[in-house]
Amino acid sequence: xxxxxxxxxxxxxxxxxxxxxxxxxxxxxxxxxxxxxxxxxxxxxxxxxxxxxxxxxxxxxxxxxxxxxxxxxxxxxxxxxxxxxxxxxxxxxxxxxxxxxxxxxxxxxxxxxxxxxxxxxxxxxxxxxxxxxxxxxxxxxxxxxxxxxxxxxxxxxxxxxxxxxxxxxxxxxxxxxxxxxxxxxxxxxxxxxxxxxxxxxxxxxxxxxxxxxxxxxxxxxxxxxxxxxxxxxxxxxxxxxxxxxxxxxxxxxxxxxxxxxxxxxxxxxxxxxxxxxxxxxxxxxxxxxxxxxxxxxxxxxxxxxxxxxxxxxxxxxxxxxxxxxxxxxxxxxxxx
Numbered sequence: 001x002x003x004x005x006x007x008x009x010x011x012x013x014x015x016x017x018x019x020x021x022x023x024x025x026x027x028x029x030x031x032x033x034x035x036x037x038x039x040x041x042x043x044x045x046x047x048x049x050x051x052x053x054x055x056x057x058x059x060x061x062x063x064x065x066x067x068x069x070x071x072x073x074x075x076x077x078x079x080x081x082x083x084x085x086x087x088x089x090x091x092x093x094x095x096x097x098x099x100x101x102x103x104x105x106x107x108x109x110x111x112x113x114x115x116x117x118x119x120x121x122x123x124x125x126x127x128x129x130x131x132x133x134x135x136x137x138x139x140x141x142x143x144x145x146x147x148x149x150x151x152x153x154x155x156x157x158x159x160x161x162x163x164x165x166x167x168x169x170x171x172x173x174x175x176x177x178x179x180x181x182x183x184x185x186x187x188x189x190x191x192x193x194x195x196x197x198x199x200x201x202x203x204x205x206x207x208x209x210x211x212x213x214x215x216x217x218x219x220x221x222x223x224x225x226x227x228x229x230x231x232x233x234x235x236x237x238x239x240x241x242x243x244x245x246x247x248x249x250x251x252x253x254x255x256x257x258x259x260x261x262x263x264x265x266x267x268x269x270x271x272x273x274x275x276x277x278x279x280x281x282x283x284x285x286x287x288x289x290x291x292x293x294x295x296x297x298x299x300x301x302x303x304x305x306x307x308x309x310x311x312x313x314x315x316x317x318x319x320x321x322x323x324x325x326x327x328x329x330x331x332x333x334x335x336x
Contacts, residue, residue: 039107045078046111047071048091056115058155059093060177060193068193070155070179091115094176130174132196138166138182141205145244147184148290149308150206155179164287172196180204185312186212212315219314220293223306226321227295235259235296240308243288251291251305252283259296264303266326266335270310276332298326302335 048059048071055075062068064087069077082105089111090100096115103109138150146166153159155178158170172178174196182190187206194202220239227237246254255261267279274282282305292311295304302324313319327334 039084041081041083042105043078043080043108044082044087044089044103044105044111045076045109046113047075048077048093048113048115049075050093050096050115051117056093056096058179059091059096059115061113062090062092064088067191070191070193089113092177132172132174132198134170134172134178134180134194134196134202136168136170136180136202136204138162138168138184138204138206140187141207143244145247145289147187147206148287150182150184150187153181153183164290174198182206185308186216215315216292216311219311222314222321223293223295227297227324235300237293237295239293240291243291243294246288249288250284251286251288251294252280254288255283255303259300261300264301265328266302266333268302268304268324268335270305270307271322273336297324301328301333302326 048056050056059071060068061077063079071077088102091113092098097118138147148164150162152168154170162168177193188209267274292308293306325336
């Protein structure tokens with residue numbers, strides 16, 4: 001099973017804002033197992049509560065070997081596929097004493113984790129938490145390339161997208177845990193927690209989604225079948241893996257380097273014809289890593305470009321494709 005992971009360049013610490021070890025109370029629910037194959041993994045779930053059993057939302061639940069989880073409404077959390085054996089579980093929540101204990105996982109468990117209120121200490125100097133910018137970069141785990149246009153959400157309500165270099169910046173409070181969720185087309189979602197500190201940057205690595213990759217392959221086959229005999233034998237279509245070799249280069253630089261083309265007689269982007277002056281501007285400003293596929297039809301006279309956003313629509317809706325046409329008698333040539 002593929003997992004996305006998050007890597008911190010400068011590992012932050014909690015700085016003592018969240019209290020010391022508290023009381024650990026749990027209720028174990030035993031799930032029935034079949035009498036067939038021996039059980040090797042289990043589900044570890046439960047809820048985090050505080051005073052008089054009130055659920056605690058957005059508490060951080062850590063289990064060795066897994067990315068931290070934030071409790072949902074009702075204080076609920078869940079870990080799946082947990083190997084059997086002794087596991088260390090830790091819970092932290094702002095305003096409560098932290099909790100850490102070792103549990104024996106022999107089968108599916110349901111826990112109730114009770115946190116105690118942290119003692120409130122008055123200092124001679126009261127310092128309010130400072131706002132900190134969280135600077136991050138999103139990258140592909142295998143290819144180690146930056147991922148532009150990835151969606152980034154936080155528990156502070158920020159919503160942004162990565163730029164062409166895969167970078168983003170959101171706001172948080174110093175030493176206060178911040179949930180960060182990252183979504184990118186073609187990749188498994190990543191949900192993690194960081195603790196903003198001064199002069200700290202983060203790298204977030206996403207793993208490809210094998211099911212979605214298979215769906216993209218099916219749509220690519222549709223494009224190949226549509227092009228049929230119109231494809232140039234010497235200029236095969238370039239898909240994302242080919243295009244990533246030219247990351248950092250514009251489409252115009254790619255065409256010049258690979259095919260010694262100065263442009264395209266006819267340019268169609270996401271099934272829309274682009275007029276020549278605008279077409280050249282698009283080739284100059286669009287980066288190779290932003291594209292899912294390029295086709296060279298009619299001996300390379302017609303260049304068809306497909307963005308990642310268009311491929312997302314193809315995968316989601318079974319979009320109809322028009323038959324490519326090209327007429328060189330006109331000036332400019334007619335194509336679609």
